[in-house]
Amino acid sequence: MRKLLFIVLFCLQYKETFQLSYSDPCYPTPCGVNTQCHVQNEAAICRCISGYNHAPNSNTIEGCPIKIRPTTPPDPCHSTVQCGINAECRSSGGKAVCECPSGYTGNALVRCNQDPCSLRPCGIQAECSNRGSQAVCSCPHGFQGDPYIRCIENPCLPNPCGQDALCSKNGNRAICSCPSGYTGDPYRSCNRDPCSTSPCGVQAQCQNHGSRAVCSCPAGYSGDPYVRCNYAPCKLISCGQGADCVESGSSAVCKCPHGYKGDPYVSCRKDGCIPNVCGVYATCTDNYGRPDCQCPPGFQGDPYRQCIRGDCDENSDCGPYRICKNYKCVDPCLTTCGVGSDCQVRNHVAICTCPHGTTGDPFAHCRHLTNAEICAPCGQNTNCQVVGTNKPICSCKPNFFGDPLIGCTRECQQDSDCGYTQKCDIKYRCVNVCDSTACGRNANCRPVNHRAECTCPQYYQGNPYTSCYTGCISHYDCNGNQACIKLECQDPCHVPSSPCGHAAQCQVSNHKPICSCPKGYTGDPYVLCRLEDQCSPNPCGRNAICQPGHDQYSTKRPVCTCPRGYIGDALVSCSPGECERDGDCRQDEACKNNYCRQVCSSACGRYAICKALSHVAVCSCPSTYSGDPLVSCYPKNNRKKRESLTQNVTSIAEN
Incomplete structure (x- = not known):
C-alpha cells in the first residue's frame, strides 16, 4: 500500500511535466491480472479484486x-471444553454441545453409562426397563410366559367370560x-345349580326351577320322587281299546283277550269265527265280527254244510294246452279270442293275434286293413x-327331401335356412345368389346376407345390375393429347400425377408425356429443373468461393x-x-490481413517506448522525455527535475 501511495503522489507532483495527452x-x-483500475485526480490507481492479493515484493x-x-x-470441541466419560462433543452454532451416544444414558458432562436394554436381552414381544445398570424384562399386559425367552398373548387376559365363569x-x-x-x-353369567346336592330320591330326576329343586319320577317309573321311584313298564306304553297289558320282566306286552282279535296296540274286537259255524272242509274268515265261510281251492259245494273236491285245482292239473x-x-281259446282272430295256447295261456292283412282287437274282432292303415x-x-301283399312303398313328394319313413321337408322355407352365399327360391330350394342372372354384364357379384351385391370392376363405369363398360381399352381409343389410364381417356401429365421433376414442363405428344426444363433452367426434367448455375463449372481458383453476382x-x-x-x-x-483473430497470435502480436504482426512495429512516435499488452501497443515517453508518445517525444529542459524523475522511476522499477 505504501508503494501505491508513492506512485500516486509521484504522478501528482509531475503532472505538469509529463503533459500526457490521454483523456x-x-x-x-x-494494471495487471485480477485487478481493477480506478481514476482518482486524473491518475490511474490499481487495486486487487476481492479474494485476490499481489505477490510478495x-x-x-x-x-x-x-x-x-x-x-x-x-x-x-477442540478448545478447553471437556465432556464426560463416554460422551461425544458436537459443534452447534460455534458452541460445544456434549451428548451421550446411541445406546448410552446419563449426564454427558459427567459420565454416560451404556443402556443395558440396548443389547436387547429380552425375549420376543417382551418389554425391557432400565433399573440402574441392569435390564429388567417383563411381559406386557395381556401376555404371559418367560420374558427372557418369549411372551405369548393370553386370550384370557382380560377375562372375556361372564360372572362366576x-x-x-x-x-x-x-x-x-x-x-x-x-x-x-x-359368556354372560353362571348361576349355582340347586340340583347339585342331589336332593331327590332313588331313580328320581331333578329339575332346576330358578333357585329351587323340583323332583319327579321319570317315564316308566312310579312312587315318591323324594324317596324312591320303582320301574313300571306298563306305564311306558298305551295298549289299544279292549287290550290287556302284561308285564314280562322289564318289558310290557299288549295282548287281545281270548275270543278277540285285532291289533292290541290299536283295538281288539270280537272274532266271528269263534266258535266255528262253517261246513265240512270249508274255511272261515272273520268279516268284522261275522263269519264268512268258503270252499278251499279244488273244492266245490255249500261251505256252510260240506265242500266236495273237483277235477282240478290249478292249470298244472290239466294238459299244457288246457286250463x-x-x-x-277246458280249452282257453273257446272263451278268450275274438271273431276272425288266430289263437295259440302256450303253457295254458291263449295267445290271440289278428291274421296278416287284418287289424283290430284280437280279443274282440279282426278286420282287413285300409290303404291308409297300410301306408301308416x-x-x-x-x-x-301299395303293392303285392299289402306292402307300402313310400317316397317324398315333389320339391321335398328327406327320409320318407321319418318324414320329408322342404330344403328351405326362408333364406336363413340356406348357406351364407345362397337364397331360398320359389321352389323352396337353396340356390347360389350369384348365378348368371344376378348382375349385369362385366359386373362383379359378392354374396352379402343371402343377397347378391353387384359392383362394377375397378375403373369401369355403368350400372352393375345392367351393364359395366370402360371409357377406353388402348391409347388409340383417345385423342392424341390423352392416354388410356385406368380404362379412361385422361391427361397423362396430371393423372395419376405429373411424371416430370420439380419446375419442369410437361406436354403430351402421341399419347405420351414429354418433360422439359423451361428457358433459363437446366437439369434433368424428370428429376429437377433449376436456374442455370453461373458457378458450374467453377471459374474460381483453388479453395475459393463462387457466388452468383452482377x-x-x-x-x-x-x-x-x-x-x-x-x-x-x-x-x-x-x-x-496465419490467423483469423488476435487470439490466434502471441501476446505481442495482432492479426492483420490473416498474418500475425508485431503490435509495436511502427505503432509509437519518435523516441517513444512501445510495450505490447494483450495484443495492444502501449506507447509512452522515456522518463527524461516528454511529449505525445504517439507522435514524438523530446528531452526535458529542467535538468534537476529530469534527474529526480529518473531516480524515482528507477526506484519504482526496482521495487
Missing part, C-alpha cells in the same frame, strides 16, 4: 495472482365354562303306393472470394493464413 488514464489499463501494476483462502473458524385357553382362543355346581351361559276253470279242464309307416309329406452493367457474372482465414488471389488460388 482516460485507465485506457488502455496499465510486488505491486498491483504487476497483477494480483494469489487467491486468498477463507479462514475457517476454530472448532469449539372359568376361562381356559385353546391355542390363541379363550374358552369359557361354568364351574361344577353352576349352570347358565358362561282249469271252475275245477274243470310313411312319414309326413310323402306319397304311398457486374457494373447488371450482367450476371460469378464473383470469386477467398473464404475466411484464407488469403491469395481468388481467381488463382486461396491458401490458409
Whole structure:
C-alpha cells in the first residue's frame, strides 16, 4: 500500500511535466491480472479484486495472482471444553454441545453409562426397563410366559367370560365354562345349580326351577320322587281299546283277550269265527265280527254244510294246452279270442293275434286293413303306393327331401335356412345368389346376407345390375393429347400425377408425356429443373468461393472470394493464413490481413517506448522525455527535475 501511495503522489507532483495527452488514464489499463483500475485526480490507481492479493515484493501494476483462502473458524470441541466419560462433543452454532451416544444414558458432562436394554436381552414381544445398570424384562399386559425367552398373548387376559365363569385357553382362543355346581351361559353369567346336592330320591330326576329343586319320577317309573321311584313298564306304553297289558320282566306286552282279535296296540274286537259255524272242509274268515265261510281251492259245494273236491285245482292239473276253470279242464281259446282272430295256447295261456292283412282287437274282432292303415309307416309329406301283399312303398313328394319313413321337408322355407352365399327360391330350394342372372354384364357379384351385391370392376363405369363398360381399352381409343389410364381417356401429365421433376414442363405428344426444363433452367426434367448455375463449372481458383453476382452493367457474372482465414488471389488460388483473430497470435502480436504482426512495429512516435499488452501497443515517453508518445517525444529542459524523475522511476522499477 505504501508503494501505491508513492506512485500516486509521484504522478501528482509531475503532472505538469509529463503533459500526457490521454483523456482516460485507465485506457488502455496499465494494471495487471485480477485487478481493477480506478481514476482518482486524473491518475490511474490499481487495486486487487476481492479474494485476490499481489505477490510478495510486488505491486498491483504487476497483477494480483494469489487467491486468498477463507479462514475457517476454530472448532469449539477442540478448545478447553471437556465432556464426560463416554460422551461425544458436537459443534452447534460455534458452541460445544456434549451428548451421550446411541445406546448410552446419563449426564454427558459427567459420565454416560451404556443402556443395558440396548443389547436387547429380552425375549420376543417382551418389554425391557432400565433399573440402574441392569435390564429388567417383563411381559406386557395381556401376555404371559418367560420374558427372557418369549411372551405369548393370553386370550384370557382380560377375562372375556361372564360372572362366576372359568376361562381356559385353546391355542390363541379363550374358552369359557361354568364351574361344577353352576349352570347358565358362561359368556354372560353362571348361576349355582340347586340340583347339585342331589336332593331327590332313588331313580328320581331333578329339575332346576330358578333357585329351587323340583323332583319327579321319570317315564316308566312310579312312587315318591323324594324317596324312591320303582320301574313300571306298563306305564311306558298305551295298549289299544279292549287290550290287556302284561308285564314280562322289564318289558310290557299288549295282548287281545281270548275270543278277540285285532291289533292290541290299536283295538281288539270280537272274532266271528269263534266258535266255528262253517261246513265240512270249508274255511272261515272273520268279516268284522261275522263269519264268512268258503270252499278251499279244488273244492266245490255249500261251505256252510260240506265242500266236495273237483277235477282240478290249478292249470298244472290239466294238459299244457288246457286250463282249469271252475275245477274243470277246458280249452282257453273257446272263451278268450275274438271273431276272425288266430289263437295259440302256450303253457295254458291263449295267445290271440289278428291274421296278416287284418287289424283290430284280437280279443274282440279282426278286420282287413285300409290303404291308409297300410301306408301308416310313411312319414309326413310323402306319397304311398301299395303293392303285392299289402306292402307300402313310400317316397317324398315333389320339391321335398328327406327320409320318407321319418318324414320329408322342404330344403328351405326362408333364406336363413340356406348357406351364407345362397337364397331360398320359389321352389323352396337353396340356390347360389350369384348365378348368371344376378348382375349385369362385366359386373362383379359378392354374396352379402343371402343377397347378391353387384359392383362394377375397378375403373369401369355403368350400372352393375345392367351393364359395366370402360371409357377406353388402348391409347388409340383417345385423342392424341390423352392416354388410356385406368380404362379412361385422361391427361397423362396430371393423372395419376405429373411424371416430370420439380419446375419442369410437361406436354403430351402421341399419347405420351414429354418433360422439359423451361428457358433459363437446366437439369434433368424428370428429376429437377433449376436456374442455370453461373458457378458450374467453377471459374474460381483453388479453395475459393463462387457466388452468383452482377457486374457494373447488371450482367450476371460469378464473383470469386477467398473464404475466411484464407488469403491469395481468388481467381488463382486461396491458401490458409496465419490467423483469423488476435487470439490466434502471441501476446505481442495482432492479426492483420490473416498474418500475425508485431503490435509495436511502427505503432509509437519518435523516441517513444512501445510495450505490447494483450495484443495492444502501449506507447509512452522515456522518463527524461516528454511529449505525445504517439507522435514524438523530446528531452526535458529542467535538468534537476529530469534527474529526480529518473531516480524515482528507477526506484519504482526496482521495487
